[in-house]
Amino acid sequence: MQVVFVYLVVSAVLSGALAYDPDMLQDICVASTSSDVKVNGFVCKSEANVTASDFAFEGLAKAGKINSSVGSLVTVANVDKVPGLNTLGVSLARIDYAPDGLNPPHTHPRATEIVFVLEGELDVGFITTANKLISKTIKQGELFVFPRGLVHFQKNNGDKAASVIAAFNSQLPGTQSIAMALFTATPAVPDEVLTKAFQVGTKEINKIKDKLAPKKS
Template sequence: MAPKHLSAVLLAAGAIILALAVPLLAGDPDMLQDFCVADYGSLKGPLRVNGFPCKRPENVTADDFFSNVLSLPGNTGNPVGSAVTAANVEKVPGLNTLGMSMSRVDYAPWGVNPPHTHPRATEIIFVLEGSLDVAFVTTGGNLYAHTVCKGELFVFPRGLVHFQRNNGGAPAVAISAFNSQLPGTQSLAVAMFGSSPPMPTDVLARALQIDGGVVETIKSKFTLKY
């Protein structure tokens, strides 16, 4: 092969390798140990980066990987009629660095899990009891809605606004799984009307195209966050 042609082939091969390497570098690194059980007691302050410090292996027990936090229903006696019980790294130390967690969601009759996002995880929801109307909205404004019945599931892509609503007169229960040990949840209503310090009323009035007095009335309802 002529030198000029060989150089072109090598350049093309290099470009392909770099293109393949970019998504690999963007993902979470592989674990370098069997586990890294969260050592809550070793924290000296609020700063931590992508997880908790690890317990010494000799101090780890089977209980670090166990929890019954999802066994009991949450209290749905609140304005929205739903309760989310999380089983994340803050509740189950053995989840530290494993990139997964779960939640239980209980719904009163006609209860709603209001529009929210999970900035760090995709969610898959499985209905244990009842029937839910669910939906998510894309960044382009398209709504993808579906009714999910007992034994069925639905996926909410990472970071997109979504909600669930119990569409029946009896309580409903669902289990959610996340590809993050701490997916985070940001409620749209609380973010806009219940932040501390509060978001400027004129900003919200212009964004929502409503009167400032209406904004203040809504803000007053979020003094006690649900």
């Protein structure tokens, strides 16, 4: 009996450790936006107040207006936009790319990502912890997977617009842009850290910071 008990405990621990978002313990747990309390997720809204709109979102139907310097736009459909996703462990996004547009190198700390090309052609890739680049060109109707936590990117090298639908195994995968994290953090990452890491001078570091700084309206 002790062996069986230990086996069950170890199995439970391992299954919990390997899961991404925690398993749900009820049919639905629509996120309550009126509560500031978070315990690895959102407080459940009263079921009496749940409506179909908590599970619906129209934001991915059309391409968004791209006005970023890198030529791409990410429209998310995560728990912040679809409260009904709370505890369900999934979310989507739409990414639109102008010709020559880039979704810069970034990571998702809480999810694996899979992209499906709606239109256009993209060069995509991710970098393993052994610094190996795994890359491919994908076209309309094709897909590509980016493993959880690894740095990855997508680049439209065509002369026409492109778009993908991205799926994540997390209700809130999180996105950390490598460049933005290093050069626009608050408080700022010390210049001596950046100059030594990139083997450049302070002048070059400040030039990058100026280019990435939010534009004042």
